[in-house]
């Protein structure tokens with residue numbers, strides 16, 4: 001069984017991304033680098049996290065090889081951005097996933113990629 005199945009699959013990931021992006025757009029550090037029209041990104045993130053957590057390969061079917069670090073390269077991402085992204089995700093998970101243990105597992109799995117996407121030095 002995959003993590004995807006444990007935490008309730010499709011419905012849970014929908015709820016997570018729907019709770020996550022309003023927090024991103026309200027975050028002073030993150031909002032400026034994200035598009036105002038967020039719906040297409042919500043859909044892509046839904047597809048990506050579905051396959052990232054072991055569900056069907058929705059992202060690859062629609063958009064090809066994820067190459068996520070390369071796809072983030074156009075945006076300046078510091079450690080502060082990675083921490084802010086993870087903080088928004090933690091708050092989204094608190095709203096959606098009732099098990100604290102499950103929330104910790106999900107967040108730990110996302111920390112690797114978040115820090116891997118850092119491509120700029122500095123505090124801002």
Ligand code: HEM
Pocket residue numbers: 030033034035041044045048052063068071072075077081082083085110113114115117118
């Ligand atoms: C480290 C902090 C992060 C920042 C600042 C960030 C920022 C962004 C930005 C600005 C975009 C492009 C939005 C647009 O279309 O204009 C994007 C796309 C995306 N991000 Fe992130 N991101 C971060 C971490 C992550 C993580 C940890 C994941 C998943 C594990 C992720 C998954 C995605 C996906 C799936 C897309 C859509 C890629 C596509 O265009 O197909 N991001 N991100």
